[in-house]
Amino acid sequence: MEAFLNIDWAELFIPSAPVVETIIRGTLVYWFLFLIFRLVIKRDIGSVAVTDLIVVVIIADAAQNAMAADYNSITDGLILISTIVFWNFLLDWAAYRFRWFERFMAPEALKLIKDGRILHRNLRREFLTEEELIRKVRESGVEDLSQIQAAYMEGDGTISVIKRGA
Numbered sequence: 001m002e003a004f005l006n007i008d009w010a011e012l013f014i015p016s017a018p019v020v021e022t023i024i025r026g027t028l029v030y031w032f033l034f035l036i037f038r039l040v041i042k043r044d045i046g047s048v049a050v051t052d053l054i055v056v057v058i059i060a061d062a063a064q065n066a067m068a069a070d071y072n073s074i075t076d077g078l079i080l081i082s083t084i085v086f087w088n089f090l091l092d093w094a095a096y097r098f099r100w101f102e103r104f105m106a107p108e109a110l111k112l113i114k115d116g117r118i119l120h121r122n123l124r125r126e127f128l129t130e131e132e133l134i135r136k137v138r139e140s141g142v143e144d145l146s147q148i149q150a151a152y153m154e155g156d157g158t159i160s161v162i163k164r165g166a
Contacts, residue, residue, distance in 0.1 A: 015075045022076055026062070026083035030054060034091075051105070055088045106155035113137075113151035113161075126153060137161055 015022065033054045062080040095102040110122050112133055123133060133151075136159040142148055151161045 013073055013075050015073050022079045023083045026080045030084055030087045051088050051091055058084050109152040109154050111152055113148050116146040116148055
């Protein structure tokens with residue numbers, strides 16, 4: 001009970017850093033990670049959307065810091081989390097509202113198989129091995145590549161298969 005009474009309650013809620021600084025830091029980290037994931041890592045088979053991954057990672061870290069008192073106030077953590085959620089919402093809204101932005105956010109599908117033949121150049125472009133592709137094709141219920149009219153790597157990293165005669 002004594003520890004409860006000795007808490008500096010003002011320190012819990014008064015930001016230890018200027019609010020604008022916290023917003024700028026959150027914004028810069030968000031955009032840096034977004035560009036790294038979008039331009040360098042691009043996509044991975046079966047991966048979640050880039051913005052979703054960024055939000056989960058940063059919010060987990062921001063929330064942990066706020067809860068573990070690495071910040072001097074809960075308000076610092078809440079401001080940072082709000083900044084990250086704001087950017088995620090704004091990017092999702094812009095992708096929904098503007099077609100050109102949607103293309104930036106989610107790359108177009110890339111054809112990997114055409115008429116039962118693997119397009120090796122496109123596999124190399126995405127650093128995808130033939131074994132990985134065949135495994136994903138089997139997960140779609142196709143045993144033989146000759147059964148496939150086309151297969152695509154979608155913008156979110158999933159593989160879609162169009163069977164012959166479908």
